[in-house]
Amino acid sequence: MTTPVLGTTETRRPARAAHAAKRRPRTEALWGYAFIAPTGLGLAIFYLWPVLQTAYFSFTEWGAFGGHTWTGLDNYVRLASDPEVGQAVLNTLAYTALGLVGIPVAIVFAALINRPGLRGVSVYRTAFFLPVITMPVAVAMLWRWLYNGDYGLVNQVLAVFGVDGPNWIADPATALYALVVVGVWSSVGYNLIIFLAGMQAIPKELYEAASMDGAGRVRQFFKITLPMLSPTAFFISIVSVIGSLQLFDLVFVMTGSGQSARANPAYARLQTVVQLFYERAFVTNDRGYAAAIVIALLVLIAVLTILQFRLQRRWVHYV
Incomplete structure (x- = not known):
């Protein structure tokens, strides 16, 4: 070798x-x-x-003809004491909280569509999903016509029953709730499709075992379907909250782009943070202050998202 x-x-x-x-x-x-x-x-x-x-x-001030100068924290100090910003934040949070009603609505409709032996499931899914793929401007114009106090279809239907409907968008008492209905209607289709996919991924053996133990459909829904859908519901809640906090197009079209919160009380009830940012940046040309508003919104979204993640961990622990 x-x-x-x-x-x-x-x-x-x-x-x-x-x-x-x-x-x-x-x-x-x-x-x-x-x-x-x-x-x-x-x-x-x-x-x-x-x-x-x-x-x-956000730390600068812009001139009328362009150019900017460093102003430090002046915009944020002004932001903290601006009542219009506070009202816009409250409006946005109220819309976000009320808009979460669309999640249980989507779960109920998804459970109804997911029933075994139901015919025309694809037709139902398409019908629910149509508002999602419709342009937001078209949706806003349609509902603006439906909510019209003089010739709107909603008030015409109410008049048949002897009810004198208000001008839904122009009345401060009903403006926010009318907007929430539009938001839920336009987003429930997306949530329904996601929940339907989550329900179809649940093992059938769980329902068969529950049926053998004598559990009915209602009990199966609360004991099997809802716990198994908790990750899906968490995802939907994150997406819904972020989307609601960024609401702009519905308010912009339904109330009119030339409205002013000081001149129209109903518009002050509907004005969101993004809408206020748009007015400060492109109407009054106060871009430094507008940048501070949108950075504050970014921080708000981050805080609420972190809070949702922590609540989800506690929910999983208790479940």
Whole structure:
């Protein structure tokens, strides 16, 4: 048996194999970074950079003809004492809280559609999902006509029963609730499809075992369906809260773009944080203050999302 001589091919092969094994993870990592680079670059340019730029502008004051000067925390001090901002935050939080009613509504409709042997399931799913794919401006214009106090279809139906309906959008007492109905109607289809997919993923054996133990459909719904849907409901609640806090298009179209919160009490009841940001940035050209408003909204969304995550952990612990 011959002993390999130092520097020969037999001695270099293991070293080359070890070196190639070390380089392989690095090469794979480089290829991975190369594949995600376009997405990462797009996120950095179109999402991260605008956020950082807006945060910087929130500490500045803009002139009427452009240009800005550093003012420090002046915009945030003004923000904390502005009653219009406080009212807009309360309106947004109220709309968000009332809009969560759409989650149990979607669960009930999803359970009804998910019944075994039901015919025309695809038709029902399409009918519920149509408002989701309809343009928000078209939805707002349709409901603005339905809510009209003079010739709206809602008041015409109420008149048949002898009820004199109000001007739903112009009346401060009904404006917010009318807007919530539109929001729930336009989003329940999306929630229903997600819940329906979650229900169909629940093992059928659980329902069969519950039926053998004598549990009816109602008890199965509360003891099996709802606990198994808790991750889906958590996802829907996160998406719903974030979407509600960013409400703009429905208010903008249903109330009219030229409205003023000071001139119209009903509009003051509907004005959201994003709507106030739009007015300050593009109507009164107070862009530094508008940037402070939208940064405050970003912080509010982050706080509520973190709170939801903590509540979800406690819910899972108790369940």
